[in-house]
Amino acid sequence: xxxxxxxxxxxxxxxxxxxxxxxxxxxxxxxxxxxxxxxxxxxxxxxxxxxxxxxxxxxxxxxxxxxxxxxxxxxxxxxxxxxxxxxxxxxxxxxxxxxxxxxxxxxxxxxxxxxxxxxxxxxxxxxxxxxxxxxxxxxxxxxxxxxxxxxxxxxxxxxxxxxxxxxxxxxxxxxxxxxxxxxxxxxxxxxxxxxxxxxxxxxxxxxxxxxxxxxxxxxxxxxxxxxxxxxxxxxxxxxxxxxxxxxxxxxxxxxxxxxxxxxxxxxxxxxx
Amino acid sequence: xxxxxxxxxxxxxxxxxxxxxxxxxxxxxxxxxxxxxxxxxxxxxxxxxxxxxxxxxxxxxxxxxxxxxxxxxxxxxxxxxxxxxxxxxxxxxxxxxxxxxxxxxxxxxxxxxxxxxxxxxxxxxxxxxxxxxxxxxxxxxxxxxxxxxxxxxxxxxxxxxxxxxxxxxxxxxxxxxxxxxxxxxxxxxxxxxxxxxxxxxxxxxxxxxxxxxxxxxxxxxxxxxxxxxxxxxxxxxxxxxxxxxxxxxxxxxxxxxxxxxxxxxxxxxxxx
DNA sequence: AAACCAAGTTTCAAATAATGGAACCAAAAT
DNA sequence: ATTTTGGTTCCATTATTTGAAACTTGGTTT
Numbered sequence: 001x002x003x004x005x006x007x008x009x010x011x012x013x014x015x016x017x018x019x020x021x022x023x024x025x026x027x028x029x030x031x032x033x034x035x036x037x038x039x040x041x042x043x044x045x046x047x048x049x050x051x052x053x054x055x056x057x058x059x060x061x062x063x064x065x066x067x068x069x070x071x072x073x074x075x076x077x078x079x080x081x082x083x084x085x086x087x088x089x090x091x092x093x094x095x096x097x098x099x100x101x102x103x104x105x106x107x108x109x110x111x112x113x114x115x116x117x118x119x120x121x122x123x124x125x126x127x128x129x130x131x132x133x134x135x136x137x138x139x140x141x142x143x144x145x146x147x148x149x150x151x152x153x154x155x156x157x158x159x160x161x162x163x164x165x166x167x168x169x170x171x172x173x174x175x176x177x178x179x180x181x182x183x184x185x186x187x188x189x190x191x192x193x194x195x196x197x198x199x200x201x202x203x204x205x206x207x208x209x210x211x212x213x214x215x216x217x218x219x220x221x222x223x224x225x226x227x228x229x230x231x232x233x234x235x236x237x238x239x240x241x242x243x244x245x246x247x248x249x250x251x252x253x254x255x256x257x258x259x260x261x262x263x264x265x266x267x268x269x270x271x272x
Numbered sequence: 273x274x275x276x277x278x279x280x281x282x283x284x285x286x287x288x289x290x291x292x293x294x295x296x297x298x299x300x301x302x303x304x305x306x307x308x309x310x311x312x313x314x315x316x317x318x319x320x321x322x323x324x325x326x327x328x329x330x331x332x333x334x335x336x337x338x339x340x341x342x343x344x345x346x347x348x349x350x351x352x353x354x355x356x357x358x359x360x361x362x363x364x365x366x367x368x369x370x371x372x373x374x375x376x377x378x379x380x381x382x383x384x385x386x387x388x389x390x391x392x393x394x395x396x397x398x399x400x401x402x403x404x405x406x407x408x409x410x411x412x413x414x415x416x417x418x419x420x421x422x423x424x425x426x427x428x429x430x431x432x433x434x435x436x437x438x439x440x441x442x443x444x445x446x447x448x449x450x451x452x453x454x455x456x457x458x459x460x461x462x463x464x465x466x467x468x469x470x471x472x473x474x475x476x477x478x479x480x481x482x483x484x485x486x487x488x489x490x491x492x493x494x495x496x497x498x499x500x501x502x503x504x505x506x507x508x509x510x511x512x513x514x515x516x517x518x519x520x521x522x523x524x525x526x527x528x529x530x531x532x533x534x535x536x537x538x539x540x541x542x543x544x
Numbered sequence: 545a546a547a548c549c550a551a552g553t554t555t556c557a558a559a560t561a562a563t564g565g566a567a568c569c570a571a572a573a574t
Numbered sequence: 575a576t577t578t579t580g581g582t583t584c585c586a587t588t589a590t591t592t593g594a595a596a597c598t599t600g601g602t603t604t
Contacts, residue, residue: 337551
């Protein structure tokens with residue numbers, strides 16, 4: 001199910017596989033824990049762990065003799081979040097959106113075949129960030145996931161759908177590819193989609209894709225609430241307002257031209 | 273100055289060097305941008321970028337033909353922050369501390385030879401997370417940096433000091449190793465240290481290390497303010513309260529025993 | 545339109561680094 | 575004192591990385 005990464009990315013791919021493996025434990029691990037789950041021989045796993053530790057991608061606790069993900073990752077993520085994600089651009093826009101509609105707003109992007117939440121604003125309560133940004137979720141049963149899938153090009157979409165688990169979370173969870181594909185056509189027709197308690201009972205949302213002028217999917221925006229507080233029709237009424245935000249984010253993301261500091265003449269004598 | 277990483281970490285080290293390089297631009301980059309600054313030949317840089325992109329560590333924008341740090345990093349960092357840093361443990365404790373003292377509290381750890389801020393609570397304003405966590409700063413002229421250095425073992429300390437730039441930020445910046453070493457002895461004697469406008473004019477702080485029972489440095493805590501609002505003596509009065517928090521964090525970090533889910537019998541027939 | 549150029553991509557033999565079985569070591573358990 | 579478990583090192587074999595050079599592509603200039 002996830003044996004595609006590292007398939008032909010040589011040593012680097014394998015090292016990152018080990019990194020993911022450590023991450024998957026969700027807690028500090030001993031060498032033997034990793035060895036057990038890894039599909040490489042002892043010495044190989046050992047060397048990878050050494051290397052990753054020396055590189056700061058893993059950290060070693062000498063007291064407990066355990067490895068955990070290293071803080072170099074936190075530093076890199078700081079840059080990643082700033083430069084690669086929509087979050088820093090979108091932050092002021094979704095803050096205002098959340099304040100106006102009075103509901104939780106999610107900003108998500110597609111990672112591999114999963115939804116990755118890059119920001120969340122919950123009006124009222126102070127922002128808890130790390131607990132949300134970086135979180136991943138299934139694509140086939142979340143509003144943002146479906147909104148993004150609806151606008152993928154056919155070939156890419158096929159790959160993404162193939163990797164959906166179609167685990168049944170609630171009675172409303174879309175059960176299979178056929179149901180999902182039908183839903184995606186609907187979304188494309190309307191320009192927005194819903195989560196009808198497909199992932200968590202009582203939780204509903206409207207979602208819109210964030211698209212470039214050329215139609216490439218950048219991410220998705222959703223407004224989430226519960227069945228107690230509101231209903232789908234009320235959420236649907238927010239679509240125009242959300243669309244304004246989504247468009248604004250797309251426009252800003254696209255127009256973000258960077259100071260052209262790369263145009264410095266490169267003299268060829270730069271070899272010294 | 274930073275040619276130590278990847279020195280003998282083979283291919284993986286080199287790939288991560290490229291990753292850092294991309295991060296260092298702070299904005300999406302073209303292939304040639306990277307090539308220019310990298311010390312590897314064209315084909316090598318090219319393959320690394322391909323690999324990293326295919327691995328999701330970099331993301332490629334086909335419209336602009338640029339690479340940026342990938343969102344897989346955000347996902348990994350989410351785990352890293354949770355499992356490796358002190359932040360999730362410390363969060364409630366420093367929130368309360370910030371509320372009580374009414375000043376900004378920083379939580380930092382040492383990464384390589386730099387200070388890495390893993391959390392920040394500013395009473396009054398809502399918490400901005402990724403924009404702060406992950407930020408790095410110099411060790412020799414920040415309160416948290418000096419507090420941590422003061423408690424490193426001699427050999428480790430030497431390596432860290434060697435990498436300090438001793439750039440002069442203000443008239444109070446410690447100018448050289450001798451001044452720093454003297455200051456570190458002071459800090460060790462008192463159990464806490466100050467930032468006397470050494471990094472930014474008008475900004476002062478008290479800082480305490482977070483130490484394990486065995487005396488290993490886990491991180492540091494600081495309460496920051498400005499010369500307009502307060503003075504060093506007033507900050508010093510907060511030390512006992514801060515020490516409570518620092519000790520609590522250390523104790524919790526140490527006693528955090530993880531559910532013993534690794535003790536599942538590993539039958540050796542697991543080969544199929 | 546032809547010639548040119550810059551940026552990006554592919555090739556392939558040589559150089560280098562990764563591999564992994566096995567031996568080794570240390571500390572804890574018996 | 576002996577065995578077991580968990581971690582570390584060795585080193586000949588093997589596979590991968592390397593990088594100069596050739597090539598392709600898309601955009602400019604003449």
